[in-house]
Amino acid sequence: MSEEKGRVVRVGDVEVNLEEVVSGGGMEEIGDIATIATDILHEMGEKRLRQWKPKLNIFADATDIAEWDSVLLSRYCPVYTEIKRKRDYGLESSLREACRGLSRQLAFARELLDLSIELFGRDKEIEIGHSITYPTLNISMLTGFYTKNLGDMDRALSYAESQLSKLLSSDSPGVAETEEKTLHAGALILLAMEISEAIKMCCFDFYNAGKQPATEYSDFPKVETEVGIGAVDTTKPVIVFLGNNFMPAWFAIEYIRRAGLEDTVEVCGAGAVGHDIPRFYKRGKVLTSATKIRKVFRTGIPDVVVVSDSCFEFDLLAEAKRVDAKVIACGNKAGSGLEDRSDDSVEVEEIIKEMMENDLPGIKLTNLEKAGELAVKLAQEIKRRGKRKKSYLLSEDEIKEESSRCKSCDTCSGVCPSRLALSRAMKGGVKTLADAYDGCIFCGECERACPEGIPVMDLIISAASATGKLREERYLMRAGRGPMSELEWRDLTFGIILGGNGPGMVNIIGCGNYPGSEREVADIARYFLERNALVTVSGCVAADVARYFDAEERKFLFEQYIAAGVLKGLVNFGGCTAISHVTSAVYRGALVGSGYVPKANWTQIADYLYARLPVVVILWGAAAEEMYAVASGLVRSGIPVVVGPSGFKFKRYFMGDKYDRSKWWMYDGVTGEKKEVEPCPVHMLVPVETKEEAIAMCAKLLHRPLALRDPRLASLEAANEAHKDFFGEYPDDWYLYVRSEHELHVMRRMELLRKLEQEHGWEIEGMRIKRARHRSGELMDMAEYNRRYGIQLGRYSTLVPRLIVNRHLPEIGSAPQ
Numbered sequence: 078m079s080e081e082k083g084r085v086v087r088v089g090d091v092e093v094n095l096e097e098v099v100s101g102g103g104m105e106e107i108g109d110i111a112t113i114a115t116d117i118l119h120e121m122g123e124k125r126l127r128q129w130k131p132k133l134n135i136f137a138d139a140t141d142i143a144e145w146d147s148v149l150l151s152r153y154c155p156v157y158t159e160i161k162r163k164r165d166y167g168l169e170s171s172l173r174e175a176c177r178g179l180s181r182q183l184a185f186a187r188e189l190l191d192l193s194i195e196l197f198g199r200d201k202e203i204e205i206g207h208s209i210t211y212p213t214l215n216i217s218m219l220t221g222f223y224t225k226n227l228g229d230m231d232r233a234l235s236y237a238e239s240q241l242s243k244l245l246s247s248d249s250p251g252v253a254e255t256e257e258k259t260l261h262a263g264a265l266i267l268l269a270m271e272i273s274e275a276i277k278m279c280c281f282d283f284y285n286a287g288k289q290p291a292t293e294y295s296d297f298p299k300v301e302t303e304v305g306i307g308a309v310d311t312t313k314p315v316i317v318f319l320g321n322n323f324m325p326a327w328f329a330i331e332y333i334r335r336a337g338l339e340d341t342v343e344v345c346g347a348g349a350v351g352h353d354i355p356r357f358y359k360r361g362k363v364l365t366s367a368t369k370i371r372k373v374f375r376t377g378i379p380d381v382v383v384v385s386d387s388c389f390e391f392d393l394l395a396e397a398k399r400v401d402a403k404v405i406a407c408g409n410k411a412g413s414g415l416e417d418r419s420d421d422s423v424e425v426e427e428i429i430k431e432m433m434e435n436d437l438p439g440i441k442l443t444n445l446e447k448a449g450e451l452a453v454k455l456a457q458e459i460k461r462r463g464k465r466k467k468s469y470l471l472s473e474d475e476i477k478e479e480s481s482r483c484k485s486c487d488t489c490s491g492v493c494p495s496r497l498a499l500s501r502a503m504k505g506g507v508k509t510l511a512d513a514y515d516g517c518i519f520c521g522e523c524e525r526a527c528p529e530g531i532p533v534m535d536l537i538i539s540a541a542s543a544t545g546k547l548r549e550e551r552y553l554m555r556a557g558r559g560p561m562s563e564l565e566w567r568d569l570t571f572g573i574i575l576g577g578n579g580p581g582m583v584n585i586i587g588c589g590n591y592p593g594s595e596r597e598v599a600d601i602a603r604y605f606l607e608r609n610a611l612v613t614v615s616g617c618v619a620a621d622v623a624r625y626f627d628a629e630e631r632k633f634l635f636e637q638y639i640a641a642g643v644l645k646g647l648v649n650f651g652g653c654t655a656i657s658h659v660t661s662a663v664y665r666g667a668l669v670g671s672g673y674v675p676k677a678n679w680t681q682i683a684d685y686l687y688a689r690l691p692v693v694v695i696l697w698g699a700a701a702e703e704m705y706a707v708a709s710g711l712v713r714s715g716i717p718v719v720v721g722p723s724g725f726k727f728k729r730y731f732m733g734d735k736y737d738r739s740k741w742w743m744y745d746g747v748t749g750e751k752k753e754v755e756p757c758p759v760h761m762l763v764p765v766e767t768k769e770e771a772i773a774m775c776a777k778l779l780h781r782p783l784a785l786r787d788p789r790l791a792s793l794e795a796a797n798e799a800h801k802d803f804f805g806e807y808p809d810d811w812y813l814y815v816r817s818e819h820e821l822h823v824m825r826r827m828e829l830l831r832k833l834e835q836e837h838g839w840e841i842e843g844m845r846i847k848r849a850r851h852r853s854g855e856l857m858d859m860a861e862y863n864r865r866y867g868i869q870l871g872r873y874s875t876l877v878p879r880l881i882v883n884r885h886l887p888e889i890g891s892a893p894q
Contacts, residue, residue, distance in 0.1 A: 557651020
């Protein structure tokens with residue numbers, strides 16, 4: 078029983094003053110905050126309110142989550158790599174980078190939301206599915222409410238837009254204040270991405286695991302999405318969609334379905350839209366990441382290119398003209414220099430006639446439905462007239478002729494991000510040039526720098542075609558499936574939290590912007606899958622994971638592993654906006670284990686998952702400000718992030734110091750005693766440069782101070798094995814995570830016990846640890862060691878003083894777990 082009177086809410090026998098509970102004192106600013114707060118307190122219930130004093134960040138400002146941000150900033154030191162002016166230390170550039178990324182995602186979410194409201198109305202229901210108990214958690218964690226319809230989405234998005242204005246307009250006097258804003262921008266971008274994701278699934282029928290029976294998770298969606306240039310049938314009209322907005326493709330496909338053209342028109346995409354299309358049209362093909370789009374043009378694949386606003390800018394019109402492709406630009410910024418036909422009332426057929434007869438390179442058209450129909454009909458007309466060349470690739474003789482102009486000055490190699498030996502490749506012939514294809518990111522720097530004007534990318538791509546590489550670039554993957562359910566987390570909890578049958582959950586996200594082989598990201602995924610981890614992918618990296626093919630089993634990686642969110646599962650959440658499913662999945666994991674209310678309760682949820690859930694994100698090939706903001710949001714959620722392979726180009730990191738014992742502690746959640754714990758996660762945002770470093774660091778960051786015995790064994794073994802395999806020795810701090818001989822893998826136990834004795838001064842008796850060397854240097858028996866170092870297994874503990882159980886109130890039931 079509960080009741081509300083004025084600013085005091087009574088839940089059972091507990092009275093709560095709303096003005097003390099709601100952060101920021103903003104109850105006068107937003108009239109319904111009191112109603113939201115009251116609902117949350119009722120949902121928490123009397124028992125929880127007796128245990129802790131609640132603190133709610135409803136419609137949170139940056140400073141409203143300072144309680145948790147201060148925990149992170151006191152333990153991890155922000156390190157900045159770009160200093161533009163005195164006393165800046167990279168702070169302001171870090172915040173600006175995050176806000177630029179946030180701004181782009183807010184703009185896309187607003188465009189999509191406004192169109193959806195126009196098409197479906199504000200009352201259109203947002204129903205994620207029967208298997209999702211807690212929907213839109215990125216939204217509820219900041220606002221305090223779940224979104225039930227598009228009107229609620231508008232409310233949440235308007236809040237995020239107002240927050241961006243605050244982040245950009247107010248002064249930041251120091252590190253803590255600026256970092257609070259940067260972290261807040263990260264949390265907000267995940268909210269914006271979640272709005273886009275929910276609309277895609279609920280309004281446009283994107284694949285959504287939340288609406289699937291649990292029995293179908295293991296094979297949902299089917300492994301049927303084709304990836305790569307070799308998958309395209311260029312005998313048909315080919316439309317290539319680029320950018321962040323899937324709506325032109327959606328309208329085009331609606332027209333294709335109405336006209337019965339599914340078998341006669343090829344629909345392809347690159348970048349974000351490339352990963353969106355297969356979620357609502359299974360014939361859609363993913364060509365490559367947005368950063369490598371030039372190779373799609375140079376092959377001459379597209380008849381028509383439809384481009385919306387994108388994370389990346391490149392010479393679109395110049396590339397399209399090289400291969401006689403027509404451009405339809407649909408964004409506010411896309412298509413600079415093209416004639417704007419958005420306000421024309423003429424029919425599509427008349428526009429096509431003008432474009433063909435006047436040889437127009439393209440047009441700008443912001444009417445997305447009309448643009449979709451135009452793309453299909455224009456591609457058909459181009460193919461019917463046969464005006465494009467049969468091939469835009471160079472012949473072997475032309476390759477040799479162009480290569481012979483190289484003076485071996487190595488200017489191209491000097492500017493190449495992949496450090497390819499391009500001069501040597503041109504002297505080496507067709508096969509040597511083809512070998513450069515796998516490492517090329519097709520940025521065009523080589524061509525811009527070449528004093529002889531050699532079309533280096535054309536040589537590489539044409540050589541790859543001549544040797545059969547382009548034809549063989551054909552892979553299979555699962556399309557993005559959307560959210561992860563509570564049921565999957567329950568299975569995963571027994572696997573990694575209780576059973577220790579796998580090291581944890583490894584999430585790989587990114588833009589596909591990495592020098593070196595695209596296969597590296599597949600190698601990372603396969604490494605952890607073979608060791609029983611759950612691996613998820615989001616963004617352009619999903620297509621690169623698809624590149625792995627097991628020649629012995631004759632299967633692609635997505636065919637080898639089930640699609641369920643369980644141990645040894647490989648889950649593709651979707652494109653860029655689907656990164657929001659990473660945090661929502663982890664929040665659900667915290668809820669399954671704790672039962673906490675995931676509404677405006679940031680500190681308590683983050684505190685729980687940070688210390689308990691073995692979850693890490695590998696951000697591989699970041700290329701846009703969006704990824705910078707995303708990294709900040711993940712860190713604020715309590716999820717460590719490994720950035721590579723050009724990790725040292727990131728603008729800031731969150732680094733821990735394992736040697737500073739004063740940083741590594743937790744409170745006993747019942748007694749309030751402050752206890753020293755293992756230094757983990759040792760970093761929250763850390764750079765690496767190789768896949769081996771990424772794997773070893775990721776394994777290391779799976780350690781958690783509140784893990785039970787078997788999960789401790791699993792994470793310690795993962796870290797030891799990776800470091801030993803790649804670097805020939807164990808990590809220099811592995812012994813800091815040992816609290817029992819039973820936490821040492823049975824195949825290494827004898828070796829590691831010997832090292833504890835000989836290298837670290839522990840006392841070993843047979844196969845048992847008799848006495849351990851404390852970090853203070855004292856030698857003590859294991860009972861005393863475990864009393865003074867680390868948290869008793871299963872004991873409730875916290876990093877936040879407020880979350881120590883209230884002792885002055887009579888308790889109902891047992892202490893929290």
